[in-house]
Amino acid sequence: MSTSQHHASSPTGAPAWTVGELTVHRVDEVHLPPQTGPWLLPGATPELVARTPWLQPDFADEQRVLRLASHSFAVQVNGLRVLVDTGIGNGKQRANPAWDNLNTDYVARLTEAGFAPETVDLVVLTHLHTDHVGWNTRRDGDRWVPTFPNARYLTARTEWDYWAGVDMDEPRRQMFRDSVHPIRDAGLLDLVDVPHGGTDIAPGVRLLPTPGHTPGQVAVELSSHGESALITGDCIHHPVQLVHPELGSCVDIEPAAAARTRRELLNSLSGTRTLLLGSHFPPPTAGHVIPEGDSYRLVPA
Template identity: 70%
Template sequence: MRQFTPPPHALAHGSGPTWAVGDLLVHRVDETELPPPTGRWLLPEATPAVVGDAPWLRPDFATSDGVLRLASHSFAVEANGLRVLVDTGIGNGKTRADPAWDHLDTPYLRRLTAAGFAPESVDLVILTHLHTDHVGWNTRESGGSWIPAFPRARYLVARTEWDYWAGVTMDEPRQQMFRDSVHPVRDAGLLDLVDVPDAGSEVAPGIRLRPTPGHTPGQIAVELRSGARSAVITGDCVHHPVQLHRPGITSCVDIDPARAVRSRRELIASLAGTESLLLGSHFPPPTAGLVTAEAGTYRLLPVPGVSR
């Protein structure tokens, strides 16, 4: 596997925080903050009163008046010579039903390159699930067409996830998302479907997919391991740290809310009291932390990344 050396200027131009997980280095690549109404829409049970019951959520994860903070970002991982990207955000210039996501224009690719992951250097893209805000930078516009943004990468999706969307009737906005962000990858022969059993599936040394169904039928979390150190990237099994305080809070877009709650409880319980880092796919800075039990529920002890 080839090695890639970032250009000398890379880290001076918007490189985000990083976390060391043993010999693995995990970078947060920012796309955009999500607007304040997002939390009320996405997690309607996370009322200001609920947020107020968990003072540790403020000020990083919620405002003083109980408004949730959420963000869109990817995680880029250097793992045993493999250059891996977990989820690809909303994407630029795409027609979306949500006005906050419609024809977005962010320097995401410049930030990715600044972190040392030029698009042509990425080997593997792992998609935790096939929702609009996790697949957008799969593709970029070129000459009026959508082409794979990472032309040398394999894009991995759980087979259960693919089979579900292939078998349901989708509304027009979701069909549009598949047309511009998923089907071009498939048509280019870059899409790989992965069977993910209950015990998980190792897709590369140090990278294991863990099934966390409920939000979508084939959603996965991504476990990173190097030596005695480990981390888990949540996908949308956990949208926000308030769901550690109240794991029963569901998302308005969960396909199977009861199963989503079970997956979340199982994931959180497996991490509680350990040194395994939790990396939230929509957690605002500081984004990562350790899960600890508190008063019959859980909280996140933040572990800020290192800015370079």
């Protein structure tokens, strides 16, 4: 991971950062409600958060409850228009009340950032969880159709094979029916083999395996002119996990592997100028990882 300098910039008003000649846009969907933090990361108690003052006010509220958000990242790389993850989606029946039947202006924000749905070439799905695949599709009458009809949708073959082989509960089957199977049935889904060292899917776009949260989860590395950024997916949900890499999510499929992945990734980023872009980090969202004692700290970009 290379040395780089990053500056927030946005010709449209949407949050964005420069990485070499790239501009990485954050496309907001929704701020997640306060109860999300205690549910998702139950070990991040107010007492634990209080021991890390730099988490407030951006990453934790006045009650020391974690702040979390749902958003995508969009970037144009060598003419290829890439979207990383697609959030929760509108009008979808979900077991989680905070995700059920949303009605956000996500598509308008995406378009404002310069990525109207029909112009997107590539959608990278870091993993196949409900809050990362929802805008894969939109409702058209009584059907769910691809939101990005001219794009290829990519996910890791390991991820697909895992979900194809497990007995899913009904809420997850519903998510696959409305947000995953329609893109497969439209012939738009591509499965990618991601070896231990990662794989390039386009010039300047590389998938890195980050297993644990799910078996086939990937992070996305962007690079341009010696500068780099890394989009986390859910290998890191929140900056509190920089301080406590052992802190796991309630929905990690392999908790020990998730913690090991997190430590290895943070060690590789620590002290570099690679920009870390958290898939659920609230604003300011992006920063650099620096060592602090036996763990790490995020310095916002």
